[in-house]
Amino acid sequence: AQSVAQPEDQVNVAEGNPLTVKCTYSVSGNPYLFWYVQYPNRGLQFLLKYITGDNLVKGSYGFEAEFNKSQTSFHLKKPSALVSDSALYFCAVRESGSSASKIIFGSGTRLSIRP
Amino acid sequence: GAGVSQSPSNKVTEKGKDVELRCDPISGHTALYWYRQSLGQGLEFLIYFQGNSAPDKSGLPSDRFSAERTGGSVSTLTIQRTQQEDSAVYLCASSSQGYIGQPQHFGDGTRLSIL
Numbered sequence: 001a002q003s004v005a006q007p008e009d010q011v012n013v014a015e016g017n018p019l020t021v022k023c024t025y026s027v028s029g030n031p032y033l034f035w036y037v038q039y040p041n042r043g044l045q046f047l048l049k050y051i052t053g054d055n056l057v058k059g060s061y062g063f064e065a066e067f068n069k070s071q072t073s074f075h076l077k078k079p080s081a082l083v084s085d086s087a088l089y090f091c092a093v094r095e096s097g098s099s100a101s102k103i104i105f106g107s108g109t110r111l112s113i114r115p
Numbered sequence: 116g117a118g119v120s121q122s123p124s125n126k127v128t129e130k131g132k133d134v135e136l137r138c139d140p141i142s143g144h145t146a147l148y149w150y151r152q153s154l155g156q157g158l159e160f161l162i163y164f165q166g167n168s169a170p171d172k173s174g175l176p177s178d179r180f181s182a183e184r185t186g187g188s189v190s191t192l193t194i195q196r197t198q199q200e201d202s203a204v205y206l207c208a209s210s211s212q213g214y215i216g217q218p219q220h221f222g223d224g225t226r227l228s229i230l
Contacts, residue, residue: 032216043119043206043221044158051216090158094216102171103148103219107157 002027004093006106013081013113021076021109023091033074034092034103035065044090050074061085081113117141121207121222129230130199136192136225140209147190148219149182150206158206164190165212194227202229 004025013019025031032051036044048059055067065076074091091106120139128134140147149161160174164184175181179197184190194201204226208219 034218036218036221041223043208043223044219045221046218049216049218102160102163104160105150105158 002031002093002095002104004091004104004106006089006091006109008109009107010110010112013111015083015113015115016080019078019081019085019111019113021089021091021111023074023076023106024072025074025091025093026072027093027095029095031074032094033065033067034094035059035063035074035076036090036092036105037061038088038090038108047076047089083113083115086111086113119207119209119220119222121205121225123225124223125226125228127228127230128197130197132197133193133195134197134227136194136205136207136227138190138192138207138209138222140188140190140207141220142188143211144209144220145187145212146210146219147184148208148210149190149192150208151203152206152224153203161192161205197227197229199229202227 006023034049035047037047038044047063048057050057050067058064063078065074067074089109089111092103094103122137145166147164150158152158162182163171179195182192204224206224208221210217210219
């Protein structure tokens with residue numbers, strides 16, 4: 001069965017510093033990996049995805065993520081954090097090869113950027 | 116174009132009552148998902164509809180929960196004999212399944228409060 005883990009409930013970063021939000025996954029086949037962001041009282045918004053190809057994926061709002069197959073990780077990164085990046089971030093995984101497979105979400109990481 | 120629409124945005128009801136939550140997906144999206152989110156926590160998968168296939172109901176927490184999708188479009192999640200532990204935000208998402216790497220598009224959710 002597929003699963004995804006976000007080991008940190010909260011990440012605190014000073015504005016202007018780089019940030020990393022961690023995600024590891026487990027699937028039996030090839031993974032499709034996603035990052036979403038959720039602002040208060042809103043649904044989730046898609047940030048970026050890894051399907052195949054380059055291990056470094058670039059997405060919205062200056063975020064990027066690095067796929068590492070050997071470590072089964074897909075960490076979200078940004079070179080310089082903004083206060084407006086403060087939100088709840090979710091990693092998600094889907095097993096490729098089957099349209100019947102559902103998307104599984106991690107437990108979420110709350111990112112707090114201090115001015 | 117219009118995104119995923121959920122109604123009502125807020126619902127307060129008494130314990131023991133039945134409630135119906137509605138989701139209007141993006142036009143043409145064949146996949147539809149329901150999730151439950153408690154107090155800004157992670158997403159709990161409830162049910163997944165994919166085209167004309169039988170829905171994946173594996174996440175429904177009890178037989179008080181049911182969902183249907185009429186005409187491959189609008190979906191209704193019904194909770195019978197509500198309990199206080201049903202209080203949560205119920206999120207709906209849709210995606211185009213022409214390619215299963217497509218990201219999900221989320222509505223802003225229905226905040227359900229059981230008194």
